[in-house]
Amino acid sequence: MSKGKILAVITTQPDKVAGGAPIFAADSLEELEKKAFLLEKILDAMVHEIDQDTKIIVKH
Amino acid sequence: MNLSLYTLAVVWGVAAGFVTRIRMLESDYRQYPTYPHGHVIHLALGLIAAALGAVAVPALMQKDYTAITFLTVAAQQFRDVRNMERQMLTNLDELELVPRGKNYIEGIAMVFEGRNYIVIFAAFLTSLSVVIFHHWWVGALVGLAILFLSGFLMSGKVIHDIAEVEVAPLRIEGASLYVQDIYLMNIGLEDNRKRILENGIGILVTPRRASGRVTIGNIGQRQAILHDVSTILGVYRDTGEPALTPLAKRDLKDGRLGILLLPQEKDVERAVEIVKNVPVLESAIRKPSKMPKELRKRWEST
Numbered sequence A: 001m002s003k004g005k006i007l008a009v010i011t012t013q014p015d016k017v018a019g020g021a022p023i024f025a026a027d028s029l030e031e032l033e034k035k036a037f038l039l040e041k042i043l044d045a046m047v048h049e050i051d052q053d054t055k056i057i058v059k060h
Numbered sequence B: 001m002n003l004s005l006y007t008l009a010v011v012w013g014v015a016a017g018f019v020t021r022i023r024m025l026e027s028d029y030r031q032y033p034t035y036p037h038g039h040v041i042h043l044a045l046g047l048i049a050a051a052l053g054a055v056a057v058p059a060l061m062q063k064d065y066t067a068i069t070f071l072t073v074a075a076q077q078f079r080d081v082r083n084m085e086r087q088m089l090t091n092l093d094e095l096e097l098v099p100r101g102k103n104y105i106e107g108i109a110m111v112f113e114g115r116n117y118i119v120i121f122a123a124f125l126t127s128l129s130v131v132i133f134h135h136w137w138v139g140a141l142v143g144l145a146i147l148f149l150s151g152f153l154m155s156g157k158v159i160h161d162i163a164e165v166e167v168a169p170l171r172i173e174g175a176s177l178y179v180q181d182i183y184l185m186n187i188g189l190e191d192n193r194k195r196i197l198e199n200g201i202g203i204l205v206t207p208r209r210a211s212g213r214v215t216i217g218n219i220g221q222r223q224a225i226l227h228d229v230s231t232i233l234g235v236y237r238d239t240g241e242p243a244l245t246p247l248a249k250r251d252l253k254d255g256r257l258g259i260l261l262l263p264q265e266k267d268v269e270r271a272v273e274i275v276k277n278v279p280v281l282e283s284a285i286r287k288p289s290k291m292p293k294e295l296r297k298r299w300e301s302t
Helices: A029-043 B005-024 B037-061 B065-093 B102-133 B136-154 B190-199 B210-217 B219-233 B268-276 B293-301
Strands: A005-011 A023-025 A046-051 A054-059 B163-167 B170-173 B176-179 B182-186 B201-207 B247-250 B257-261
Touching: A005 A029, A029 A046, A029 A054, A029 B190, B005 B037, B005 B102, B005 B136, B037 B065, B037 B102, B065 B102, B102 B136, B102 B219, B163 B268, B170 B190, B176 B201, B176 B257, B182 B247, B182 B257, B201 B210, B201 B268, B210 B219, B219 B247, B219 B257, B219 B268
Parallel strands: A005 A023
Antiparallel strands: A005 A054, A046 A054, B163 B201, B170 B176, B176 B182, B201 B257, B247 B257
């Protein structure tokens, strides 16, 4: 996995994001948090918050 | 003793050199060299270095000048020591929770090479003094003096000499983590924010002079600070926890350093003490104040 790359996007507003990384849609903020948590552990990459509705997973 | 003068010189030279190497071979909190095999390697090389230094004097006295070329072989040999150390530490560094960083490794490797030369020098001087004064005890005295002096050569500056170190509050605004007013990073998960606030220690390093500002800005130097604290106080971190990373960021305006530490045991006072005593890495030292005067004048007048 290369550095500084977005591995996944988790969002409650899927219509606002698009592009090459896998996008995970969440129905609520709790689900967003939970999915982000899981993906962080699985991918060993850090979660960053873009705004309240969107988080990205970045490999540093 | 009935030994010939040259034999005496060599024996005392080797002894002085070897003891100097032992004196400089300290295993401290950095746990390097690793006991006991690392020690054996370095003592053996130290013995070779001592022998080379000690034999050089009788060889020169016998007008055997070509013998001095032998020392070039030694230099080559000790450069290899440096390479060996560098390679090993770099390999090991990949599997550290908080890596040492390249500068720290270069520093350690350089020290190992340098110390062998000090050993050669010690053996040479001791041997020379025996040959000149015709008494073995002169050699013993010179050897002792060098042994004493080598203590000074071992110690360099520490962070406390170039900067003030103090505790500073960690705070989180939205997803951003700050130490006092220095921005560190964006943390996306609520869980991680909580854990960082709970276990983290914020430290502020304020440089005293311009030279110190450049030195503590060096990324290798910052990594050395993080590594040293993690070695001593442990680290609250594991694989699969990328957010729990000790981190150091600069304030771009005045060069202060904001550090997030994540020690296993949250002992704030000890953490400050440790940061104060982190060695200033040779490769990170800069001396902007040593700029030539004429140059500076020209620069200031424009």
